[in-house]
Amino acid sequence: MENDALGTIESENQENAAENNVKPHTVRKKGEDLSSGMELLELDFLLAVVENTDSSDNHENGMRKLTFYELLRRDDQNHIDSSALAVYSINQSNFYPKDIQCEAMKELTKRTNQHS
DSSP states (O other): OEEETTEEEOHHHHHHHHHTTOOOOOOOOTTOOOHHHHHHHHHHHHHHHHHOOOOOOHHHHHHHHHHHHHHHHTTOGGGSOHHHHHHHHHOTTOOSOHHHHHHHHHHHHHHHHHHO
16 A cells, blocks of 8 residues: 555555456546646636626526626636626626626726726
8 A cells, every 4th residue: 555645545446446447546646736727617617607698597697696706706806808897887687786786897997997
């Protein structure tokens, strides 16, 4: 039995897997960083939900609200597309609460001030 920083590897388990024509478990190497890749995928997914403002379905609006709040919690609102932020700040259909509307306006204001 071998030990490393990521856990225990049992060589018997690998031998049994070879006998039964089953692939052994994939083992991460020391120092391999998978969390940053997962964070990028998570951010990409959250942005895809928030930036898809075409639907007026109540369930989708609810998901967009929750996702927007999650991006605010992570302080990642600066990654949201400006055209999507405009939809949230104008809030023409009254789907979004005032706090989301204000946060979208703040982010658009930051971007405008940076370009001035």
